[in-house]
Amino acid sequence: MNIIVCIKRVADTSEAEIVIQRGGQGLEEEDFAWGINEWDNFAVEAAVQLKEQHGGVVTAMTLGGEDDEEVLRRALAMGCDEAVHLCDEAFAGADAWGIAKALAAAVRGRSYDLLLCGAVSGDAGGGQVGGFLAGLLDLPLVALATCLEVGSGNGGTGGVARVRHEVESGLERVVEVDLPAVVTVQTGINEPRYVSIRGIRKVAGAEVQVLDGAALGLQAAELGSAGARVRLEELFLPPRGEGAEVLEGSDEEIVQRLVEMLHQRGGL
Amino acid sequence: MRTIMAIVEVVDETALELAHAARSLGEVHLTAAVFGAEDAGCAELARYFDRVVNFPLSPGAVFDAEHAAAALTPWLAAEQPFLILLSHTNNGLDLAPLLAARLDLPMLADCLELGLRDEQLTAVRTLYAGKVHARVVADAKGGALATLRPGAFDGDEAIDRGGRIETAAVPPGPPARRRLLETVAAEAGSVDITQAEILVAVGRGIEEQENLEIVQSLAAALDAEVACTRPIVDKNWLPKSRQVGTSGQSVSPKVYLAIGVSGSFQHLGGVKGKPFLVAINQDAAAPIFAVADVGVVGDLFDLVPLLEEKIRARKG
Amino acid sequence: MLALALATLVWVLWQRLALLRAAAPSPRWDHLGERLRRLLVIGFGQSRQPRYRVAGIVHILIFGGFLVLSLRSMTLIGEAFSAGYADLGSGYAAVKDWTGVVVLGACAVAAWRRVVVRPARYHDRHARSSHTPEALLILALICSLMLADAAYEGSALVLEGKGGGWRMPLASLLAWVFGAVQQTGGAEQPLLGGIHLAAFWIHNAVLLFFLCLLPLGKHFHVLSALPNVFFSKLEPSGKLKPPSHLEADFDALEVVGVSKLEDLGWKELLDVYSCTDCGRCSDHCPAYAAGTALSPRMLSIKMREAAYAHYPLRGKVVPPEQRPALVGETIGTAELWACTTCGACEEACPVMIEYVDKVVDMRRHLVDDGRLPASLQKPLAALEKRGNPYGKMARKRGDWVDGLAAEASANGNRAVGSDRSEGGDPAPCGKGVRILAPGDTAEVLYFTDSCAAFDPRIQRTAVAFAEILLHCGADVGTLGKDEVDSGHEARRFGEEGLFLALREQNLLAMEQRKFSRIVTSDPHALNALRHDYGVELPVLHHSQWIAESVASGELNMQGIDDGRTYTYHDPCYLGRHNGEYQAPRQILAAIPGLRSVEMERCAGRSFCCGGGSLSLFNEPECERRMGEIRLDMAAAAGAQVVVTACPFCLINLEDAIKTSGRDEHMEVVDLAELVAQSLAPQSAAMESESA
Structure with missing residues (x-):
């Protein structure tokens, strides 16, 4: 059971003030804390758990700048066996399509039964990369997995996985999918293990394979912003409080007005 | 005239939103591709679409992204529409990127707004769970695909367009690589929040499990049910049956009190029927304030008990 | 028999020691004097026994009996080899006979407690089996030793025609019985001789059986407790064992x-x-x-x-x-x-x-x-990324000081939290709390730690303490955004690597600034600085600072007479782990009119409120929250106000007040808040003067 898990380093903006840079092309990142995308963390855990049950090799893969190696180290500390870093200045400004193309190029020729991705990312949140990969590699796709079990599988020569995944209206479906396949992982599928500082340090010396565009056989026009099919024109802050009447005053006054409003709206 | 194809999973509000978004791009010829719809469903769609193409499903089968992708890919490749539209639902996440890749089309995901500028498709979409908006653009000369956030667009108005209804032939293909085994409801709970008139929804802002008490106590004072966001269910603090959102229940209460809920679209996607929405949140930048009717920026641990007290006092 | 028994004992002990030989090292051969002292006081002196009155006294009596009688037991064994060996003179005979009486009495009390009283602590909720049968067996063995010895002595008395009298009550009693039996039953000398011999062998057999039994159950402590006391940990209890004694890296x-x-x-x-x-x-x-x-x-x-x-x-x-x-x-x-x-x-x-x-x-x-419990992952990740468990932005760590300055200027008081530039004139009554830039000097460093820096409730405590510092005219600085969490709880939750990283950052920030003392309002930080960091400068808890200032007359507190009764809750890391029980009590005593009572569980026996820092993110499943139990104790003592000196005690107990519905009639305050409040009238007077 060989698994490739695609991960991404994203910013945690939870406590940070969002400040858009002049020109609207980026955010002030000073206050951001960076780390593995939440969904990807569940995907790594799922991959490592499958390996622990069935044996095999788990390869973590990311596309990004030098700092992004951090999430690969973390994945190694969680139990991934190999790490591949798609790193090239020319990748800057890549859209989801560009990321998927580079990942697909890196995946081709490797032996794997499962390709796991987080279902979406905490930053762009389009949920596209997994589906793009399935399309580019001509593999079956199951999106938003909440449970994942595999029967057999030995490096791309067959076997099936049983995947439970979310569809509409709070329903879930259980499907059987031929391997190799792409599965995108929803949060809550497992309890990701903790990665201690020591755990990270222990893999500090582990080898990370670095591949640039040329190594992937990609042309300059396909890379980064040059190859992006979706271009960013401008970032802006969402219209705040649009429609929302923000109550002000002391807690006492606010709550009193709230009670009146609830009363008028039939909430009491 | 440009042709636009809307891929419709089920005949409901989201289909009308696709129609409305498509029409807003100008004079277009609009086709709905639907799976296993009954005659009445096709007829309903024909009121909004110029053409309805029904892909039959074998008896007992349901809409399935793998099956849909297999059927749609050759058909869309032959039709060569200017734009393909889908809803950004769970099924949409399962199907849209796969289609875009197979058809080699640019894709705009999870759009809040859609526009056309020369041969370019523009859209507004969100980053960081709604904290930042981005205007993006894709070259649509060779066609494009976009998924629309449910609820972000108005439904189309009922003008009977008398659309032509066709049945498509699903080409025989290799056996599906993905097979449906069963459909299961998310764990059933004892409560049915979908029927509640008043919901008190609690999100990550509650911080700890035992703090749920203050929310439960407020709900009791309001004769309301407690609902929650996905992270609360992920932590096993409340059962799945109380989760509102795209991966949980769809609710349509009269009053929706969101406490410590940031307002991700996945959550708000489950809030239907425009309730009176009150948000209490510490973070003034939380997206919930963009959709709430009334917002309070403050510490829920102070406000919620106080609110409960006042409500109980008023009720006597 | 002796050889066999001793061989068995040695063999059993050797087997038991096999695990100790395979174990990791424990460096416990230092400070032999102190170890000897502990052995005498806690081991032989049984100093920790009387904390449970009856059980403690019973144990001391039986233990004392063991000491006295072990000599007798050895000589009785010797007697088997050489007649007269057991005779240690009439003095010892009397002492050991009386001891036998006392031990028998103590055993009776112990058995009665085991069978009839059955204190709750004897049975553990989580235990699968009861140890009462073993305890009773041991008591029976002890009693049979006493009785066998007495029978041996008593039969000898009859045989020798002597009386023991009051000097040997037990032996005399048995002698009287034997005598009576002999007279009424017409028994003969040989029978008595038989009893004498039988008692001798029973005593020795029981003794050897007892010895061999010890390493098999809970009575191993008879052999291991004294060495255990001798080798006990000498460092302060707040000092953790390092991850390895052999490898420092x-x-x-x-x-x-x-x-x-x-x-x-x-x-x-x-x-x-x-x-x-x-x-x-x-x-x-x-x-x-x-x-x-x-x-x-x-x-x-x-x-x-x-x-x-x-x-x-x-x-x-x-x-x-x-x-x-x-x-x-x-x-x-x-x-x-x-x-x-x-x-x-x-x-x-x-x-x-x-x-x-x-x-x-x-x-x-x-x-x-x-x-790791899932609930702890987020705070630990936040500690790593942002230096505090709440995930707040590191650069806002010093903002409470700015808030202080803003408040002060609004009050027309320039002094509290005066601006961070060192160029300005120091305010007349002190410099207040400043944020120190690298290179800055202050007399005292206030190590705030995450809770006081970010939790709005605890910021109030920090502000109160800052007011006190100002009142004392102290020159105090903080590390501002260069401070990170002390890592105290991260370390105790087992995340040593994270602790080391945090310590390194704090030590660097401290190295860049000059000060001669450190003060903190968080006992966990106090313990970290003292025992986990090994800071050489004096580190004070705010209660110690305030107590000093009260003693030196710098703080003149107005009375608090609100008709309420106060009680002091000892934070674990101030009291038990750092031995400071007095300073907070001295402060309370110095506030005129303040009525305070002690809870039954106070000082060294204080009852933890539920734990600090990361414990707030990881509340274990329980029947009743520790904080609520603690409030019950405060209520039982008749207190309405619980005074504490730790931010986490404050948070836990305030929570417990809410969850137990005591909002109306109970309150928790930090010592600093109480003291600042009692200073209030004076600072108001100062304000009017400056106006």
Whole structure:
């Protein structure tokens, strides 16, 4: 059971003030804390758990700048066996399509039964990369997995996985999918293990394979912003409080007005 | 005239939103591709679409992204529409990127707004769970695909367009690589929040499990049910049956009190029927304030008990 | 028989010691003088026994009896080899006979308690079996030793035609019985001789059986407790065992934490052998009282059972991979995460068993293995990324000081939190709290730690303390955004690597600034700075600072007479772990009119409120929250206001007030707030002067 898990380093903006840079092309990142995308963390855990049950090799893969190696180290500390870093200045400004193309190029020729991705990312949140990969590699796709079990599988020569995944209206479906396949992982599928500082340090010396565009056989026009099919024109802050009447005053006054409003709206 | 194809999973509000978004791009010829719809469903769609193409499903089968992708890919490749539209639902996440890749089309995901500028498709979409908006653009000369956030667009108005209804032939293909085994409801709970008139929804802002008490106590004072966001269910603090959102229940209460809920679209996607929405949140930048009717920026641990007290006092 | 018995004993002990020989090192051969002192006071002196009055006295009597009679027992064995060996003179005979009476009496009381009184602590909620049968067997053996000796002596008295009189009450009593039997039954001399001989052999047989039995059960403590006391931990209890005694470089360690018995130090395994199953630890454990999975006693018992099972007397040692996992199976993870490291168990243990180090060592293993409660992952990640468990932005760490400055200027008081530039004139009555830039100097460094820096409720405590500092005219600075969490709790939750990283950052920030003392309002930070950081400068807790200032007359407090009764709750890391019980009480006593009472569990026996820092993110499953139980104790003492001196006690107890519906009639305050409040009229006067 060989698994490739695609991960991404994203910013945690939870406590940070969002400040858009002049020109609207980026955010002030000073206050951001960076780390593995939440969904990807569940995907790594799922991959490592499958390996622990069935044996095999788990390869973590990311596309990004030098700092992004951090999430690969973390994945190694969680139990991934190999790490591949798609790193090239020319990748800057890549859209989801560009990321998927580079990942697909890196995946081709490797032996794997499962390709796991987080279902979406905490930053762009389009949920596209997994589906793009399935399309580019001509593999079956199951999106938003909440449970994942595999029967057999030995490096791309067959076997099936049983995947439970979310569809509409709070329903879930259980499907059987031929391997190799792409599965995108929803949060809550497992309890990701903790990665201690020591755990990270222990893999500090582990080898990370670095591949640039040329190594992937990609042309300059396909890379980064040059190859992006979706271009960013401008970032802006969402219209705040649009429609929302923000109550002000002391807690006492606010709550009193709230009670009146609830009363008028039939909430009491 | 440009042709636009809307891929419709089920005949409901989201289909009308696709129609409305498509029409807003100008004079277009609009086709709905639907799976296993009954005659009445096709007829309903024909009121909004110029053409309805029904892909039959074998008896007992349901809409399935793998099956849909297999059927749609050759058909869309032959039709060569200017734009393909889908809803950004769970099924949409399962199907849209796969289609875009197979058809080699640019894709705009999870759009809040859609526009056309020369041969370019523009859209507004969100980053960081709604904290930042981005205007993006894709070259649509060779066609494009976009998924629309449910609820972000108005439904189309009922003008009977008398659309032509066709049945498509699903080409025989290799056996599906993905097979449906069963459909299961998310764990059933004892409560049915979908029927509640008043919901008190609690999100990550509650911080700890035992703090749920203050929310439960407020709900009791309001004769309301407690609902929650996905992270609360992920932590096993409340059962799945109380989760509102795209991966949980769809609710349509009269009053929706969101406490410590940031307002991700996945959550708000489950809030239907425009309730009176009150948000209490510490973070003034939380997206919930963009959709709430009334917002309070403050510490829920102070406000919620106080609110409960006042409500109980008023009720006597 | 003797040879066989002694050989058995030696063989059993040797087998038992096999595990200790396989264990990790424990450096416990230092400070032999102090160790000897402890052996005399706590071991032979039994100083920790009387904390439970009846049981303690009974134990002291039986222990004393053992000391007196062990001589007799040895000489009786000698008697078998050489007649007259047992005769140590009439003086000793009298003493040992009286001792026998006392021991028999004590045994009777002990048996009565076991069978009739049955104190709650004897039975552990988590125990699978009762140790009462073993206890009764041992009592029976002790009694039979006493009686056999008395029969031996008594029959001798009759045979020799002597009377023991009041000097030998037990022997005389039996002599009288034997005499009476002899007269009425017409029994002959040989029968008495038989009794004499039988008593002699019974005594010796029972004694040797008893000795061989000891290392098989809880009465191993008879042999191991004294060495256990001798080798007990001499460092302050707040000082944790390092991850390794052999390798100082944490990153170089191959194995971290304890995952099997052999990872424990030999002294820690001696602990396990020495547990008397008395239940005092669990009786004092707040987690046990709250109904969590933890019972410290069971940690020892379960480890001992595992030790006996895996290092059997007969057969081979069971290799670790064939045993149930020590951490996770033998000891449940829920037990380990329920510990607040308050140290009440260690304070209560009469034989100086150490628990906190073991718990932390097992947590270190769990953390290394990635098995951490999900609720702790986020705060630990935030500690790593942002230096505080709340995930707040590091650059806002000093903002409360700015808030202080803003408030002060609004009040027309320039002094509190005067601006951070060093160029400005110091305010007339002191400089207040400043944020120190690298290179800056202040007389005192206020180490705020995360809670006071970010929690709005605790910021109020910090502000109150800042007002007091100002009032004293102290020149105080903080590290501002360069401070990170002390890492105290991260370390105690087993995340040593994270602790080391945080310590490094703080030590660097301190190195860049000059000051001669450190003060903190958080006992956890105090303990970290003193014991985890090894800071050489004096580190004071704010209660100590305030008490000093009160003593020197710098603080003149107005009376607080609000008709309410106050009680002081000792924070574990101020009291038990750092020995400061007096300063807070002196402060309370110095506030005129303030009426204060003590709770039954106070000072060294204080009851933990539920734990600090990360414990707030990881509340164990329980029947009743520790904080609520503590409030019950305060209420029982008749107090309406609980005064504490730790931000986490404040948070936990305030929560408990809400959850137990006591909002109306109870309140918790920090000492600093109380003192600042009692200064209020004066500072108002100052303001009007300056106006």
